[in-house]
Amino acid sequence: xxxxxxxxxxxxxxxxxxxxxxxxxDAFAQQxxxxxxxxFVDTPDDPPPLPxxxxxxxxxxxxxxxxxxxxxxxxxxxxxxxxxxxxxxAAKLVAxxxxxxxxIMIDRPPLPARHAVxxxxxxLDWLDHGADRGV
Numbered sequence: 001x002x003x004x005x006x007x008x009x010x011x012x013x014x015x016x017x018x019x020x021x022x023x024x025x026d027a028f029a030q031q032x033x034x035x036x037x038x039x040f041v042d043t044p045d046d047p048p049p050l051p052x053x054x055x056x057x058x059x060x061x062x063x064x065x066x067x068x069x070x071x072x073x074x075x076x077x078x079x080x081x082x083x084x085x086x087x088x089x090a091a092k093l094v095a096x097x098x099x100x101x102x103x104i105m106i107d108r109p110p111l112p113a114r115h116a117v118x119x120x121x122x123x124l125d126w127l128d129h130g131a132d133r134g135v
Contacts (some may be wrong), residue, residue: 002027005080005104009034017071019081019092020106025050028080037074067095082106 002024009016009031017037018025022044028036029049036053043057054074071079079096081089083105096103117123 001109002106005106006030008104009078009080014077015075017074017076017079017081017092019079019089021082022048024082037070037076039070062091064091064094064098067091068098071095071099071101076101078102078104080104080106083108 002020006027009028013033013035015037016034017039018028019039022038022040025036025038025048028034032051034050034052036048036050037056038048038050038053039056039058041057041059043055048055056070070076076099079092079101081092081103083089093103095101115126117126
């Protein structure tokens with residue numbers, strides 16, 4: 001899921017804000033030439049595997065003015081964030097637009113296949129799963 005974003009960072013060093021959460025930072029160690037800005041809700045037990053990074057520990061919600069200032073303070077040149085499906089990324093996107101910064105948006109994972117039914121009886125059969133409840 002992150003391969004395309006990592007590949008897009010090939011090239012000269014930039015100041016990159018990784019707005020992904022700490023679970024997804026490791027993939028970006030493949031592009032060690034960048035100066036990464038990371039914002040986590042708490043201090044990680046182990047340092048991120050990025051040789052050049054700055055860590056900001058802060059808990060949201062964040063607003064566009066604060067994110068704009070954060071990006072200015074760290075001279076951010078590019079933002080990488082994920083489409084989490086909610087409004088959480090909105091402040092970062094507004095800040096990036098305000099500053100004229102490019103954004104790499106990581107797609108949401110595909111939805112798993114779902115079973116669809118078209119009647120109440122089919123729903124009850126699906127819920128029953130053929131289990132004998134002894135009732």
